[in-house]
Amino acid sequence: MPDWKEPIVNDEQTLLQVNDLRVDVGERNVLKSISLDVAAGALVVLMGANGSGKSTLGLTLAGHPRYRVVGGRARFAGQDLLALAPEARARAGLFVSLQAPPEIPGVKNNLFIRTALNAVREARGEAPLDAFDFLGSAREAAARLGLPESLLGRPVNDGFSGGERKRNELLQLALLQPRLALLDEIDSGLDVDGGRAVVQLVQDLRAKGTAFIVVSHYLHLIESLAPDAVLRLDQGCIAERGDAGLARELARTGFAAATEAVEG
């Protein structure tokens, strides 16, 4: 199976470098060999059939304890990413939105986000935001994203609908302003307005230099994001690399046909 190691954007400012990453989950080897480079400000789309390793890649880069790296390297902003604790990765500027964001009963959303934001700000050498200033920014961002303001005062994701959970992830992304965001099916569960909000937020943050790895199955969103590259994952490897045309081809033929074509 082919593997692709060329940088996604031919730019000296490579933000993320992944080389031959291999990951086990339990007894199963999920990522067999992943290599990719992502430059600052670039946008890469990851596509692939269910179980191909897209979410595993994101959670591994984020440092989830269930995902065991058995080989390979990953550098982020000049640091050995795999040697860092999850919070250190986040403070270095890596944001991973979760496909199914969990609830945290009893912890108010605004307190949670403000605590996270101040931890990241401290790492950047910025002064912490007080509750008043934070709430102003949070309300503004929530309004832009279509997240009801009342959800700021509720426990994190507790009783939120699927779409509200995704909007809440977007709110955190908007406020944290990371260097690299990996969005894992952020559009699933979102309505049309939510999809537009994703595109707008991504464009705004890219203009400020944030790079993105976007996992999505939906061509409309992918085309709206105008990706620099589209990668197809298959059985834990990068099987194809292309541009938006690859996404269109995959949407037309499906993943099974793409796999057969490569193997044939």
Next chain:
Amino acid sequence: MDSARADALAARSHLATQGWISRQCESFRHLPPPVAEVWLGDEAGPQGRGCEAHPLAGAGWTLHPVGSTPQGRVDARWLDAGDAVQRAELLVDLPAPGQGDAAPFAWAHRALCRHGLRLRIGGAPGAQRIPGETVWLQLRHQPRTAVEAPLLVIDVQAGVQCVLVETHEREPLHCQRGIVQNLQVHLRLGVGATLTHLRLAMPGAGDRLAHHVHARLGRGARYDQALIAAGSGYHLQRNVIALEAERSAARTASVLFAAGSALEQQLQVAHAAARTTSAVEALVLASGAARAVVNAHSRIAPGAEDAAVRQRLSGIPTGGQPRLVLRPHLEIHHDRVQAAHGATWGALPEDALFLARQRGLDERTARGLIVEGMATAVLQRCLDGPGLLQPLAVDALLARAVAGHLAAAQETGHE
């Protein structure tokens, strides 16, 4: 000899005859209490001497109105149990210690009780009462002596709504030694009365405490108790709630911290009438070599039609190798009732912990936030939302308690 002293001696004699709680006693076998001599002040050693608080030191019960509770709504009587007349007034209408599992504590209390407080809430004449008005009170207790048996009796009159914050504070300035405290609290709620009772008991590491709360509810009365308690040398929190009249209801929610210490909560609810409801919830955080026990027992008597019972006990080990025992019991003697109970014992939710860390919180902060959230959620379920927690500054207190517990747990883990 006056009758007060005779009564105390009779109680001591009864205790000597009946004996202390057996180590095989079902209610206490997981965490047997210290022997009778401890609770009677007869323990050998320096305990009990030189620890008397100055009369003006604020020791004993002090009562503080909260907000704008009008004068005259609360009748408070501080009574000296060493005086025959006052003792009679203090103990009038209270049940005798009886023969139950915890009766030896009650007999020891009778033998040692020196002071007590009786509160009648809603004491204004009927014509002056404002329907729906809530009486807010704060009751603080500081130990008077190193070994003591304080008493608190509260009558909430029919139709009265009351919010009571009861704190047990430990001011170690006058006595560096561990204290022994055998507290008996008797609550009586009249027809349609409500009492929202927030209790805080955070003893010193060497203290030995036993708090017994007995609540009797009239028709349509409601009792909600939220407890925050920490372990110590020995710490028992025991609730005995009697739902004796139709449509009476009780809820208890407890957040218990045991970091290398001993802590037991016993929750007994007796449904004796139709359409009574109760909900018991406890969250225990235990670390190090802690021994933590929650014993919940709810009984539905024959004829208690449409009674509803719920028990939910949770334990989370936060470090070390604590011994954590959760025992939900139901005893049902009527067919048409609703009952649910369960106990869970496990780690903090991994996904929530990861989400917090992925957003930049260090592990300690993330754990603290999640534990605090879980504790807040338990209390809010009992108190119908955050409305009461904020004005009473419970969130700040809980944050301190969680931080203290996790810090102690971490120290234990490093040992």
